Amino acid sequence: MEGINWLGLKTLYKREVWRFLKVINQTLLAPVITTLLFLAILTLSMGGHSARLVEGIPYPQFIAPGLIMMAVVQNAFANTSSSLMLSKIQGVIIDLLMPPLTGSEITFSLTMGGVTRGVLVGMVVATAVYIFVPYTIHHWGLALFYLLASSLMLAIIGLLTGIRSQSFDQLSSITNYIITPLSFLSGTFYSIRQLPQFWYDLCHFNPFFYMIDGFRYAFTDYADGSIPTGIAVICITNIVLWTLAQHLISRGYRLKT
Helix, strand or coil, rough: CCCCCCHHHHHHHHHCCCHCCCCCHHHHHHHHHHHHHHHHHHHHHHCCCCCEEEEEEEEEHHHHHHHHHHHHHHHHHHHHHHHHHHHHCCCCCCHCCCCCCCHHHHHHHHHHHHHHHHHHHHHHHHHHHHHCCCCCCCCHEEEHHHHHHHHCCCCHEEEHHHHHCCHHHHHHHHHHHHHHHHHHHCCCCCCHHHHHHHHHHCCCCHHHHHHHHHHHHHHCCCCCCCHHHHHHHHHHHHHHHHHHHHHHHHHCCCCCC
């Protein structure tokens, strides 16, 4: 297809992948340890593997998909946000803007780097979790969709965060006050049907809820919300975020100064 700088697009994508593979102990292995610690602490706090059921599902099997998804989205977000932030801090952002790459090509390469990290982390963490909490995937197609679509969403959000932030303090503020609360309040550790009506309704405005709920449905065949609605919300959100990120990068917003 004419008009696309395939070489530049491929090179930038490879750079993004190389960035996190170079420190694999931090980017792929650390999420495994963190997830297993969450799993162990939460399971033990509930009295063991068979002491509690959530909507008829053993608690470890109920929280396992959510913990896997949390690791996925956190790492997809971290990859793109840290990439832009480091480029700004080190003064090498010009290396990203000077090559003959369009805003859409830069957006694609950076986000696909984040998606790749998210998917790899998901696969590694899911394998480790299976050793301790065997599970069955009932809907492989949905599991793959939510893995890719959720990684894409957080990779774009990470990109927007990197564009907006001018320091690591601003970056960590967005992570601590927006990303982490949304992920922890998305029904990862509980069924939202246990919540009071106000908080139950509020959860349906949290896109993280649809990611967790849909991914859990693929594993357990149980969902707190509507799967078609969740798919629509995620797809629409990704389209809006992608359009915004592409527009800001094309303008050089907060990148050329």
